[in-house]
Amino acid sequence: MPRPNFSMPDDHSLKGKSGYWLDLIGSPSIFSLESRIFHSISVGLILLLSIYVPYNLYAGLYIASVSAFGVGLFFFYQYYHSRFHGIPHNNTLFGLIGIVIFGFNYFANSGINGSTDLIWPAYLLLVFTISPYRQHLTWLVIYLLCFLALHIVEYYYPFLVRYPFSAGRGQFIDRVTAFPIPVVAIYIIIKFIRENYDKEKKVAEEKTIAIEISKAQLSLQKDQLEQSNIEKNKLMSIISHDLRTPLMNIQSYLELLNENVLDEVERPMMEKALLTSTNNAMEMLSNLLHWSKSQMEGSHVNLVKLNLLTALRGSLEMEKVHAEKKGISLDYYISPQLDVIADKDMLQLVIRNLVSNAVKFTPLDGSITINAESLLQECKITINDNGKGITLEQQENIFSIKSEPTFGTNNERGVGLGLVLCKEFIERQGGRIGFESQTGLGSSFFIIIPSSTQV
DSSP states (O other), X not given: OOOOOOOOOSOGGGSOHHHHHHHHHOOTTTSOHHHHHHHXXXXXXXXXXXXXXXXXXXXXXXXXXXXXXXXXXXXXXXXXXXXXXXXXXXXXXXHHHHHHHXXXXXXXXXXXXXXXXXXXXXXXHHHHHHSOGGGHHHHHHHHHHXXXXXXXXXXXXXXXXXXXXXXXXXXXXXXXXXXXXHHHHHHHHHHHHHHHHHHHHHXXXXXXXXXXXXXXXXXXXXXXXXXXXXXXXXXXXIIIIITHHHHHHHHHHHHHHHTTOOOTTHHHXXXXXXXXXXXXXHHHHHHHHHHHHHHHHOOOOOOEEEEHHHHHHHXXXXXXXXXXXXXXXXXXXXXXXXXXXXXXXXHHHXXXXXXXXXXXXXXXXXXXXXXXEEETTEEEEEEEEOXXXXXHHHHHTTTSTTOOOOBOTTOOBOOSOHXXXXXXXXXXXXXXXXXXXXXXXXXXXXXXXXXXGGO
């Protein structure tokens, strides 16, 4: 077996207690748990026996002193070769030596009245700790049989037992000096087993946490993939049907106009239908391009201080013209002193979409009002209409790309991306969006964005 290179630091004064102890028992990266337990017990027992041996000599317990000295030599020999030469301790020899030494000490040190029975269980625990699992049952049986045999021999041949000390003082010294040996051995064994268990438990918990994190990441990736597939299918639907259909209608209208097959009555109606279809196609294409751009470029937002009326007046006047063409009144009430913090282009796109939706779903002679009010450090913009409202089924996914396009009061077809864009663009500006609606009574959409008082 190759011997590891054991080098001791030159300046031990720079090390703490843990550094000295690690030098004595060996590094976990080099020695197994069993070897480190053996080294620890060896060091502890050698220190105890260095006191135990001379004290027993002083007390006149010569047999106990010699036994302890023999045990100390054996431990030192095994420890030295294991720790500093990389030669593993001999489990078999270790177990047999214990039987021999404690068997001899049993008869030489008062038998059942002595302290040998106190030390045996701790020594057997040590044998279990430093030996492979497959040997445990064997050693258990051997030690039980030897224990039983010694006591039977003493029972039938009591004259074999020697009593080196008198009852009272001698017995007291024997027990007091013997008790620390098994106690220290048990303490060290349990300490190492508990520490190793705690380390393994911590590693297992970390692995469990890592597995849970991996599962969460996989679940998130799965959700993102599903969302990506939904968005891809939505885009394909828009390109293949929603945008293709109005373009085909435009093509058909143009063909009819080009062939001059329309009379004076039909021609204005067809031109009006052509304009409506073109406007719908432009709205669809505009929302599609804005949404695609936002997905590719990410969340680049240019927040600045804006006068709300100045920023929205142009868009609202344009939507007012569209509303009047449909016979709808559109009025807006925005204070000239109201300033907000927003991205101008995003805010205009959101308002255009919300007002355009209101126009689309409001019938002839309907009305739309836009109000803006200051709420502490925020500004609330509300678009009210008395249109056909939104059904409960439609409300569930109204801000999702999964929502289905709907038709306006004049059969205007939406693309299903307008409100998705509104929500995304408002949230990027640090705001929020919501709505209230009742079927047949109209809808009220509102956005809340920071006001300039936050600067």
